[in-house]
Amino acid sequence: MSRHRLVKNLDLDNELDDFEGGKDYDDTEEEISEADKEHLRAGTLEVKEMLGDAANQVSEKEIQDSLWHYYYDIEKTVNYLLGVAERRNKVEQKKKKTGCLSGSETALSFAKFSGDSTLFNIPVERQSILVAPMTPTERPQSGPLEEKPKMSKLQVLAASRKKKAQEQKAGSMELISKDVKGLTINGKEDAVRKQIPERQDVSMEPNTAKQPARGFPFRKRKDSNPHEKSPKAPSPRPKKPEAQEDMPMEVPVVMKAEPSAFANTMFSSTACLTDTASLFTMLYVAKPTNTADPFSGPSPDDIVIAAQSKASSNKGGKGPPKTNGEKKADQIANGIEAMKLDNTPRATSKNLEVLKEYEKAEKKNEANFVVIGHVDAGKSTMMGRLLYDLDVVDQRTIDRYRKDAEKMGKSSFALAWVLDQGTEERSRGVTIDIAMNKFATSKTKFIILDAPGHKDFVPNMIAGAAQADFAVLVIDASTGSFESGLQGQTKEHALLVRSMGVQRIIVAVNKLDTINWSQDRFDEISQQTSAFLLSANFQKKNITFIPCSGLQGDNIVRKSTEAVFTSWYTGPTLVEELDNSEPVLRALEKPLRMTIADIFRGGVQNPLSVSGRLDAGSLQTGDALLAQPSGEKCYIKSIDLDEQPVPWAVAGQHITLHLADIDPIHLKIGDVLSSPASPIKNAESFTAKILAFGFLMPMKVDVHRGRVHVPGRVKRLVGTLDKTTGDLVKGKKPRVVKPGMVARVVVDLDAQVPLESGMRVVLRDEGETVGSGVVE
Numbered sequence: 001m002s003r004h005r006l007v008k009n010l011d012l013d014n015e016l017d018d019f020e021g022g023k024d025y026d027d028t029e030e031e032i033s034e035a036d037k038e039h040l041r042a043g044t045l046e047v048k049e050m051l052g053d054a055a056n057q058v059s060e061k062e063i064q065d066s067l068w069h070y071y072y073d074i075e076k077t078v079n080y081l082l083g084v085a086e087r088r089n090k091v092e093q094k095k096k097k098t099g100c101l102s103g104s105e106t107a108l109s110f111a112k113f114s115g116d117s118t119l120f121n122i123p124v125e126r127q128s129i130l131v132a133p134m135t136p137t138e139r140p141q142s143g144p145l146e147e148k149p150k151m152s153k154l155q156v157l158a159a160s161r162k163k164k165a166q167e168q169k170a171g172s173m174e175l176i177s178k179d180v181k182g183l184t185i186n187g188k189e190d191a192v193r194k195q196i197p198e199r200q201d202v203s204m205e206p207n208t209a210k211q212p213a214r215g216f217p218f219r220k221r222k223d224s225n226p227h228e229k230s231p232k233a234p235s236p237r238p239k240k241p242e243a244q245e246d247m248p249m250e251v252p253v254v255m256k257a258e259p260s261a262f263a264n265t266m267f268s269s270t271a272c273l274t275d276t277a278s279l280f281t282m283l284y285v286a287k288p289t290n291t292a293d294p295f296s297g298p299s300p301d302d303i304v305i306a307a308q309s310k311a312s313s314n315k316g317g318k319g320p321p322k323t324n325g326e327k328k329a330d331q332i333a334n335g336i337e338a339m340k341l342d343n344t345p346r347a348t349s350k351n352l353e354v355l356k357e358y359e360k361a362e363k364k365n366e367a368n369f370v371v372i373g374h375v376d377a378g379k380s381t382m383m384g385r386l387l388y389d390l391d392v393v394d395q396r397t398i399d400r401y402r403k404d405a406e407k408m409g410k411s412s413f414a415l416a417w418v419l420d421q422g423t424e425e426r427s428r429g430v431t432i433d434i435a436m437n438k439f440a441t442s443k444t445k446f447i448i449l450d451a452p453g454h455k456d457f458v459p460n461m462i463a464g465a466a467q468a469d470f471a472v473l474v475i476d477a478s479t480g481s482f483e484s485g486l487q488g489q490t491k492e493h494a495l496l497v498r499s500m501g502v503q504r505i506i507v508a509v510n511k512l513d514t515i516n517w518s519q520d521r522f523d524e525i526s527q528q529t530s531a532f533l534l535s536a537n538f539q540k541k542n543i544t545f546i547p548c549s550g551l552q553g554d555n556i557v558r559k560s561t562e563a564v565f566t567s568w569y570t571g572p573t574l575v576e577e578l579d580n581s582e583p584v585l586r587a588l589e590k591p592l593r594m595t596i597a598d599i600f601r602g603g604v605q606n607p608l609s610v611s612g613r614l615d616a617g618s619l620q621t622g623d624a625l626l627a628q629p630s631g632e633k634c635y636i637k638s639i640d641l642d643e644q645p646v647p648w649a650v651a652g653q654h655i656t657l658h659l660a661d662i663d664p665i666h667l668k669i670g671d672v673l674s675s676p677a678s679p680i681k682n683a684e685s686f687t688a689k690i691l692a693f694g695f696l697m698p699m700k701v702d703v704h705r706g707r708v709h710v711p712g713r714v715k716r717l718v719g720t721l722d723k724t725t726g727d728l729v730k731g732k733k734p735r736v737v738k739p740g741m742v743a744r745v746v747v748d749l750d751a752q753v754p755l756e757s758g759m760r761v762v763l764r765d766e767g768e769t770v771g772s773g774v775v776e
C-alpha cells in the first residue's frame with residue numbers, strides 16, 4: 001500500500017493525539033534538518049517565481065507545506081497551489097459581488113476544491129502517479145498558519161514516524177558498526193582510487209547543484225525487466241555536506257566511517273551517477289532530437305514503475321524523506337554489502353574445450369520465437385493458453401488472475417496476464433514490453449518472446465525480434481479486424497522480422513470462435529496473408545497457417561472438438577507445428593557475442609548479473625569478457641542456464657552471467673559482451689543494406705539495434721540495389737528511396753554503438769519505421 005493510502009486510512013486526529021502527548025508542535029519542528037530548511041527556502045523561491053501573480057494568493061507556510069508534502073516536487077507543488085490560488089480568486093470575486101460567501105462555498109468538497117486545478121486535468125492513465133494533496137480542505141487556508149508557526153498535521157505525523165524509524169535504525173546501526181569494524185574500507189578506497197581516478201572526484205563530491213526536484217525515484221525504462229534493480233533513488237533532498245553535523249547522535253558510525261569512494265561510486269544515488277555523465281561517455285543516453293518520438297519521455301510503464309518504486313520505498317509508512325543521517329546510514333550499509341561481496345575470489349577457468357563438451361552433452365533442440373501481430377490480435381492470450389494447457393502455469397494462478405481481472409472489468413484478459421505482468425499492462429489491457437517465458441516439448445526447449453502489438457511499442461517488438469529464430473504471427477480473424485490489422489502492425493511486424501533475418505513464420509489465424517469456425521474466412525485470410533508474406537521475401541516452404549482460438553484453447557495444445565471446425569481441419573495444432581521446427585544452425589565457431597537483455601544488481605552472492613542470448617561463440621566460467629561500448633573488462637564468476645549453474649554455454653542459449661571486476665555503471669541493456677581476443681568494435685557510422693518501409697533520404701533517424709536505440713542520420717544514399725541479385729543499380733545516385741526499394745545507405749550515429757557486419761538495424765523516424773536491414 002502506498003504511503004499516501006496508508007496515511008489516508010489513518011484517523012489523523014487520533015494519530016496526532018497519540019503523538020502530541022500534550023506537547024506543543026513547535027518542539028518537533030526541531031526535527032527538520034538544516035538541509036531540509038535550506039531546501040524548503042530554495043524551493044519556496046522557485047515556486048513563488050513559477051506562481052507569478054498567484055503567489056500573492058498563498059502564504060509562505062502553505063508553499064512550504066506543499067513542498068514538504070510533494071517531496072520538493074516543484075511541478076506538483078505549483079500545480080496544487082495554482083488550484084488553491086484560482087479557487088481563492090473566485091471566492092474573492094464572488095465576495096466582491098455578494099459581499100459574503102454562500103453556504104455551499106464554505107463547505108467545499110475535495111472534488112470541488114480540486115476540480116479546477118491543473119493537477120486533475122490530466123489523462124486518466126497518468127493520474128495514478130499524482131498524489132492528491134491530503135485533505136486539503138482541512139488545511140488552514142491563511143491566518144492561523146502564519147500566526148502560529150506550528151507544524152502541519154502531516155508534518156507532525158511524518159515527524160512521529162521519523163522518530164520511530166530513527167529508534168529502529170539506532171538498533172540496526174549497532175549491527176552495521178560491527179560490520180564496519182571488520183572491513184578495511186580505506187584500503188579498498190585507495191585501491192579503487194588508483195584504478196579509477198576520475199570517478200573518485202565524482203563520488204567524493206556529492207551533487208550539490210540544483211536538481212530536478214522529482215518526488216519519484218529515477219528508474220531506468222522498463223525496457224528491460226521487472227527484476228532489474230535500478231540505481232538508488234535520488235535523494236529527495238540534496239545533501240549538504242555540513243548537514244552531516246546535524247545527526248551525530250543518531251548515527252555515530254557515520255562520523256567514523258564515511259562511505260568509501262568505491263562504495264559511493266557503486267552505490268551512490270543517481271544524483272552522483274548523473275554527475276558522472278560529464279566525465280564518462282554515457283552511451284545511448286543522448287536525448288533523441290526527435291521530440292515526436294513517443295519514447296522520448298517516460299513511457300506509461302516508466303510512470304507506473306516510478307509510482308510503484310515510490311510506494312515501495314515508502315512502505316511501512318516511514319513518512320517524509322529520510323534525513324541526511326539516515327541516508328548516510330543506508331549508504332554505508334549498502335557500501336558494506338558491496339565490500340563484503342567484492343571479496344569473492346575470482347573463478348579460475350578450467351580451460352574446457354567447450355565445443356567438444358557441447359558435442360558430448362545430451363541436448364534438446366532449442367528455439368526462440370517471437371509472437372507478433374496487430375494490437376489485440378490475441379497474442380498474449382494465446383501464449384497464456386499454451387502455457388496453461390502445457391501445465392507450465394497452474395490452475396490456482398489462472399483462477400487468481402481470473403478473479404483479479406474480473407474485479408478490474410477485464411475478465412477476458414485473464415490468460416493474457418500470464419504474460420502481461422505489468423500493472424499498466426493489466427489495467428490497460430495492452431502488452432507494453434516483451435514478455436519472456438519458457439516451455440518444453442519432448443523434442444524442443446522453447447523460449448517465447450511475446451511482443452507488444454501497439455504501434456507505440458514497436459521498439460520493444462524490435463528488441464524481441466532481434467533474439468528470435470522464427471516468428472508466430474497472430475491474426476485476428478474476426479470481421480473487420482483482419483483487414484485493419486493488415487493496414488497496421490500485421491504488415492509492419494512481418495516486414496520487420498523478415499528484414500531482421502527471421503526466415504520461418506507460423507501464421508496463427510485466431511479467434512475463429514467469433515466467426516463460427518468458418519473455413520471460407522480462414523482460406524481468404526490465408527490467401528491474402530500468404531501473398532503479402534511472399535512479397536516480403538518469405539519463402540513459401542517457410543510459411544504455415546494454423547487456424548485456432550487462443551481464448552478457448554482450440555488447436556493450441558489440444559485438438560478442437562468443435563464439429564464445424566473438425567469437419568474441415570485435420571492438420572497440426574500450434575504446438576505440433578512449433579515442434580516441427582528444424583534445429584536452428586548456431587554460430588558456435590564464431591567469436592563470442594552476447595547482447596545484454598537484462599541487468600540484475602544487488603544479489604547477495606552475485607551483486608552484478610546480466611542475462612541474454614548468446615548470439616555467437618561460447619564461453620565458460622572464469623573467462624574474461626570485454627563490454628562494449630564502455631571498453632571495460634570483466635570476468636565470469638558463474639553461469640546459469642534455466643536457473644541452474646552450468647560450467648559453459650554456447651550460441652543460441654539464454655543464459656545469466658554473474659560477473660566480477662566491473663563497475664555496474666559500465667554496463668547497460670543492449671551492450672555487447674565479447675572476448676577481449678576478438679572484440680566487437682564500436683561504430684559511429686556504418687553502411688547498411690536497407691529495405692525502405694517509407695521514403696528514405698538524407699534525414700534524421702533513430703537507429704535501433706535490438707534493445708539499443710540511438711539518434712543518428714542517414715548521411716548518404718549510395719545507391720539502390722537489385723532485389724534479387726543485391727547488385728548496385730547503375731545510374732544516377734538516388735535523391736530519395738521509395739518504399740519497397742532496397743538501398744545502400746551510410747548512417748551516422750550520435751553515440752558509439754557496438755556494431756559489426758551482419759548485424760540487423762532498424763531505422764525509425766517520428767515513431768514510424770522507415771527502413772530495416774543489415775550492416776555491411
Ligand SMILES: Nc1nc2c(ncn2[C@@H]2O[C@H](COP(=O)(O)OP(=O)(O)OP(=O)(O)O)[C@@H](O)[C@H]2O)c(=O)[nH]1
Binds near residue numbers: 374377413551552
Ligand atoms: N473470442 C476470442 N477472443 C479472444 C481470443 N484471443 C484473444 N481474445 C481477446 O482479445 C483481447 C485481446 O487479447 P490479448 O491477448 O491481450 O491481445 P494481444 O495481441 O496480446 O494484445 P497486445 O499485446 O496488447 O497487442 C482480449 O479481450 C482477449 O480475451 C480468441 O481466440 N477468441
